[in-house]
Amino acid sequence: MNRALRLIGRRAISSIPVLLIVVIGTFFLLELASGDAVDAYLVSIGGGDAALIEHLRQSYGLDQSALTRLWIYVSSLARLDLGWSVAFNRPIAGLILERLPNTLYLMGSATALAFVFGTALGILAGARPGSLGDRLLSIGSLALYAVPSFWLGLVLSVVFAVQLRWLPTSGIETIASGKQGLERALDIIRHLVLPVSALAMIYLALFLRLMRAGMAEIWRLDFVRAARAKGLTRARIVLRHVARNALLPVITMLGLQAASMLGGSVVIESVFAIPGFGRLAQEAVSARDAPLLMGIIVVSAVLVIVVNMLIDLVYAVLDPRVGASEAAS
Amino acid sequence: MTSLSRRSLLQGVGVLLASTALPAFSFAQALPTGGRLVVAADSEPRNLNPAIVASNGVFFVASKVIEPLAEADFEAEGGLVPRLAIAWEGSDDGLSATFKLRQGVTWHDGQPFTAADVAFSALEVWKPLQNLGRIVFANLESVDTPDDYTAVFNFSKPTPFQLLRNALPVVTSVLPRHLYEGTNIAENPANTQLVGTGPFRFAEYKPGEYYRLARNETYWGEGLPHLDEIIYRVLPDRAAAAGALEAEEIQLAAFSAVPLADLARIAQVPGIEVISRGYEGLTYQLVVEINHRRQELSNLEVRRAIAHAIDKQYVVDTIFLGYATAATGIVPHNAPEFYNPEVPQYEFDIAKANALLDAAGYPRGDNGIRFSLKLLPAPYFNETRQFGDYLRQALAEIGIDAQLVNNDSAAHQKAVYTDHDFDLAVAPPVFRGDPAISTTILIRSGTPAGVSFSNQGGYESAELDSLIDRAAETVDTEERTQLYNELQVRAGEQLPLINVAEWGFITVARDTVLNVGNNPRWAVSNWADTAVQQ
Numbered sequence: 102m103n104r105a106l107r108l109i110g111r112r113a114i115s116s117i118p119v120l121l122i123v124v125i126g127t128f129f130l131l132e133l134a135s136g137d138a139v140d141a142y143l144v145s146i147g148g149g150d151a152a153l154i155e156h157l158r159q160s161y162g163l164d165q166s167a168l169t170r171l172w173i174y175v176s177s178l179a180r181l182d183l184g185w186s187v188a189f190n191r192p193i194a195g196l197i198l199e200r201l202p203n204t205l206y207l208m209g210s211a212t213a214l215a216f217v218f219g220t221a222l223g224i225l226a227g228a229r230p231g232s233l234g235d236r237l238l239s240i241g242s243l244a245l246y247a248v249p250s251f252w253l254g255l256v257l258s259v260v261f262a263v264q265l266r267w268l269p270t271s272g273i274e275t276i277a278s279g280k281q282g283l284e285r286a287l288d289i290i291r292h293l294v295l296p297v298s299a300l301a302m303i304y305l306a307l308f309l310r311l312m313r314a315g316m317a318e319i320w321r322l323d324f325v326r327a328a329r330a331k332g333l334t335r336a337r338i339v340l341r342h343v344a345r346n347a348l349l350p351v352i353t354m355l356g357l358q359a360a361s362m363l364g365g366s367v368v369i370e371s372v373f374a375i376p377g378f379g380r381l382a383q384e385a386v387s388a389r390d391a392p393l394l395m396g397i398i399v400v401s402a403v404l405v406i407v408v409n410m411l412i413d414l415v416y417a418v419l420d421p422r423v424g425a426s427e428a429a430s
Numbered sequence: 431m432t433s434l435s436r437r438s439l440l441q442g443v444g445v446l447l448a449s450t451a452l453p454a455f456s457f458a459q460a461l462p463t464g465g466r467l468v469v470a471a472d473s474e475p476r477n478l479n480p481a482i483v484a485s486n487g488v489f490f491v492a493s494k495v496i497e498p499l500a501e502a503d504f505e506a507e508g509g510l511v512p513r514l515a516i517a518w519e520g521s522d523d524g525l526s527a528t529f530k531l532r533q534g535v536t537w538h539d540g541q542p543f544t545a546a547d548v549a550f551s552a553l554e555v556w557k558p559l560q561n562l563g564r565i566v567f568a569n570l571e572s573v574d575t576p577d578d579y580t581a582v583f584n585f586s587k588p589t590p591f592q593l594l595r596n597a598l599p600v601v602t603s604v605l606p607r608h609l610y611e612g613t614n615i616a617e618n619p620a621n622t623q624l625v626g627t628g629p630f631r632f633a634e635y636k637p638g639e640y641y642r643l644a645r646n647e648t649y650w651g652e653g654l655p656h657l658d659e660i661i662y663r664v665l666p667d668r669a670a671a672a673g674a675l676e677a678e679e680i681q682l683a684a685f686s687a688v689p690l691a692d693l694a695r696i697a698q699v700p701g702i703e704v705i706s707r708g709y710e711g712l713t714y715q716l717v718v719e720i721n722h723r724r725q726e727l728s729n730l731e732v733r734r735a736i737a738h739a740i741d742k743q744y745v746v747d748t749i750f751l752g753y754a755t756a757a758t759g760i761v762p763h764n765a766p767e768f769y770n771p772e773v774p775q776y777e778f779d780i781a782k783a784n785a786l787l788d789a790a791g792y793p794r795g796d797n798g799i800r801f802s803l804k805l806l807p808a809p810y811f812n813e814t815r816q817f818g819d820y821l822r823q824a825l826a827e828i829g830i831d832a833q834l835v836n837n838d839s840a841a842h843q844k845a846v847y848t849d850h851d852f853d854l855a856v857a858p859p860v861f862r863g864d865p866a867i868s869t870t871i872l873i874r875s876g877t878p879a880g881v882s883f884s885n886q887g888g889y890e891s892a893e894l895d896s897l898i899d900r901a902a903e904t905v906d907t908e909e910r911t912q913l914y915n916e917l918q919v920r921a922g923e924q925l926p927l928i929n930v931a932e933w934g935f936i937t938v939a940r941d942t943v944l945n946v947g948n949n950p951r952w953a954v955s956n957w958a959d960t961a962v963q964q
Binding site for chain 2: 266
């Protein structure tokens with residue numbers, strides 16, 4: 102456990118420069134985009150005269166140079182202050198805390214589902230590479246992977262919400278329902294079924310194919326032959342020897358996926374009107390709200406770093422070699 | 431208030447006043463009371479205060495909570511019905527305007543509404559802070575309140591009463607003085623937690639999810655409102671709005687939240703109605719903005735050729751699927767007070783357009799191209815983007831090679847209105863009841879760079895400028911209207927910009943929602959008489 106703590110500590114320190122690079126990169130990328138927060142606001146209010154525009158630029162702090170604004174942002178970030186959103190006219194920390202849980206529910210359940218079913222089906226396909234079952238699963242998963250997520254979301258919504266009316270079309274919970282406790286939790290789950298399914302079905306293919314490919318390769322290795330020669334049952338060979346070894350790259354992918362899923366939820370959040378992180382990021386970009394976007398990116402980066410630390414720990418459990426090399430270095 | 435007292439008051443002030451509130455009351459008896467109306471909202475305005483931000487996105491929610499002095503109406507004389515004012519009159523010299531205010535009105539927090547609220551709103555909010563009020567009330571000097579229910583606006587320069595009257599529904603949302611006085615108005619918490627006199631109170635806002643308005647039990651309108659609750663559900667995706675309507679999760683989607691392409695299908699769904707009434711006072715104009723700094727485009731014959739190359743009827747039929755009207759000039763058909771049909775027209779004629787360009791000295795090169803242009807369609811509507819694609823093809827027919835540049839809102843705003851980095855742009859300005867508010871700014875020269883939705887194309891005409899300036903100060907309604915008639919003719923001849931089409935939005939609603947679209951600014955009016963059949 103001591104070793105694990107040291108690992109975490111080292112990762113945490115090395116992630117600070119990463120965060121700084123992310124912040125500065127985001128700032129300048131948004132600086133490069135044409136138009137600023139005042140331009141975006143003027144569009145939404147139908148325009149204003151020159152004096153109003155100048156007043157707005159001043160009150161948004163946009164009359165200062167880019168470097169000054171970046172310095173102000175970074176120094177307040179160092180005090181763990183995420184700043185003020187001009188697009189929403191609210192503190193950014195509050196906005197993020199409000200939206201983050203919705204995205205975590207969505208992404209967490211979608212990733213878990215995709216991982217569990219993807220890996221299980223991958224084992225099924227990889228148990229007998231080249232068999233009919235393997236081919237069907239591979240083709241089916243490829244087809245799902247090729248489907249755009251917004252389309253899948255809309256189709257699910259039309260079938261299950263509009264036609265059959267089993268589930269709600271959109272939202273995170275029933276509006277102004279006054280539901281509390283367990284009732285409210287069930288309500289949120291009902292609302293999440295369609296968006297989570299849409300996301301999970303697409304990412305499932307990734308895990309399935311990776312698992313299957315890994316297993317197909319491992320079947321050819323010597324230790325599998327040795328296991329066979331020992332007279333082990335096929336089920337035991339598949340699960341204990343082949344699948345376990347093929348799982349390592351899949352776990353790596355899980356860590357990488359956590360990052361891309363945070364971004365990949367934008368479309369699903371829009372289609373299902375879920376007030377989440379992805380939609381907030383999209384709104385921050387179109388409103389040219391640099392501090393908000395940087396706040397979102399910083400929090401996302403922290404999340405990804407944390408997930409990857411956990412992945413490293415899981416690795417250490419699954420593969421004894423990982424821990425050993427870390428300890429030696 | 432009885433009709434008798436109103437009539438005696440009419441005589442007392444000697445004023446134009448419309449009394450269509452009467453049929454509304456008798457009508458009211460038959461309508462069901464109670465219930466919740468759930469509507470789709472596609473955006474969440476940063477500042478929800480309609481006295482500061484006079485825009486349709488804000489009014490859609492805020493007009494139910496905060497009321498103007500008067501509201502637009504289909505039948506009333508002068509097109510206005512009373513709200514917080516019951517009578518209004520301008521002086522002959524245009525230097526003052528008198529408003530008689532409604533008695534017995536209370537704010538949602540229980541305080542009485544008086545002329546002091548109107549004076550405060552006019553001087554401290556509409557004139558200095560509001561995007562449109564800054565134009566209309568530019569010369570407002572003081573507001574006298576001889577008694578609690580009279581407000582006299584005094585202007586330093588003649589301000590046409592015709593302009594004030596036309597602007598009333600949009601620029602006169604009254605704020606409670608007792609909550610704003612002595613505070614930083616732009617940052618006041620009441621800008622998001624609205625307090626007004628309207629038929630609904632602002633109850634709750636969950637960002638990203640919904641706004642909830644609840645019935646104002648002490649509303650001044652007798653027997654109003656009918657609804658218990660209005661909920662605006664935030665649905666950013668347009669396909670989601672259509673789905674939610676079909677699944678009966680929402681009952682109404684205004685402002686064409688259901689895309690035009692879906693209307694034919696959704697109209698077939700039992701229980702769903704497609705309604706185009708109720709946007710007559712919110713006419714959007716499809717306009718080609720021209721950068722006159724570009725040498726070819728400063729040539730009038732070239733501009734005329736471009737006008738001849740655009741098939742307006744095709745645009746109406748194909749892009750707007752018939753939900754629009756071909757434009758004839760800078761003032762839309764929906765403004766009968768000002769609309770002048772007798773302006774130069776440029777019928778669709780490719781041969782004529784080509785001939786004009788040849789004669790102007792821009793022959794086709796070896797590749798068939800006369801010259802290239804940069805074309806920036808505004809990204810705000812599907813239709814403006816689609817028209818950009820159409821215009822590119824239409825220009826290709828006459829040998830002009832248009833390069834499409836697609837930007838998002840903020841980038842488009844900067845490219846066109848600040849950097850002037852365009853040759854042609856597609857814009858959707860709104861006609862706001864009077865040419866002085868929304869139309870002349872598209873033509874008058876001298877607007878500094880950065881001011882959006884204005885003449886940033888470098889067009890300068892001493893003749894048109896002087897017409898505009900004279901109209902701005904002409905107090906006599908007939909004379910003023912005459913000047914705008916002439917402006918329409920001159921603009922038609924000179925083509926500072928090209929008007930292509932005019933459109934209103936579409937409401938899609940369940941047939942259980944009653945009184946939808948019953949005034950020219952319905953979506954942004956107070957919905958006091960809107961009801962839901964249980």
